Structure formats: C-alpha cells, structure tokens
Amino acid sequence: MRSRAAAALLALAAFHASADALVEKGRAVYNFRCYFCHGYSGDARTLASTFMQRKPRDFQSAKASDYPPSRLQAAVRDGVPGTPMKGFRGILTDEEITAVAAFVRSEFLEKRAPNTAYHTPENGWPNHQRYAEAFPFARGEIALDTDVAKLTPSQQRGRELFLSTCITCHDRARVTESGPAWERAK
16 A cells, blocks of 8 residues: 555656756746747736737736636737737747746746746856846836936936846836836936
8 A cells, every 4th residue: 555655656756857847948948039029927018028019928917717728828829819829839849839828827827927048158147146136127116217316326326227238138127107218316
C-alpha cells in the first residue's frame, strides 16, 4: 500500500515538474514572439497596440474560464479572424504553441502574475534591480503625470529614469490625463 502511495506522489511530482518546464518554455517563446503586442505582463499595454484598430487580448483582465488550453492553442496556431492576431503555424512547433498557451493560461489568466522573469540576465538584463526607482511608474502604481513637486526625491529620480530609459519598452505608463505626462519635468 505504501509503495502505491509513494509511486503516486512521485508521478504527481513528475507531472508538476513537466508542467513547470512547459510553462517556462512558453515564457521564453512569449518573451521573444508575443510581448510586442500583448505586453510583458499580458495586459496589451504596448506601443504596437496603440496602432491597432482592434486591440490585442488583455489576458490580465480576461476570465480564465473563457480560455481553455485548446482555445489558446488554436489562436496561437491559426490566428483569430477579424483581429490583428495572425497564426504561428509553420513558425512555431506544436510543442512551442502548446507551451505558449500553457504560459499564458498559467501566468496571466490563472495567477494574474506579471511576467517577472522577462528581465533576467539571460534576456540581457543583468542587475535589473538597479532600475527599482522606476518600477512604480512601469507598473502603473504612480501616474506618470503626478505633479513632480508631490513626488519624493526617489520617485522624482524614478520618473526621470522611466522617461529616459524604461519608456522605450514600457511606453503605456498610467496617466491621469494624457498629454503632459510625456513631457519632462521642468
């Protein structure tokens, strides 16, 4: 009896390890192919999305129950008619398509997690923590157009860092009013 329970636990552990590996493979493909439109964190807050008549799917605000793995795989493989989402059949392998769907479902639809593993040394981001003062602006925790006089010195440095460096990728920062947020503080 004990050996059956141990075998079941080992099988369960192997399944989770395999599922985790699939999600991480999907993260790598997503970070190379998908983030341009869907954003680093699956929220579709990208420069590319501002040029599209129909915006890319914002997975962070979608219901997981509306996106079973088969639907996600079909969208990645075949595209979505009437939208800018084109299929990756012939570009991605079946395993990569399955992995991307697993990543999107796990990280964005179920966990609602930001894609924190994007800024890694392997992706060209050694010591990304040095930009920490800008993180609140990149994550939308502080509106970019907050009166500079109301920001702490650290927040002011973070705002400047965001505007000089981070904005090239994190271009859809939260603002209270569009327009003045994109201007430098005087």
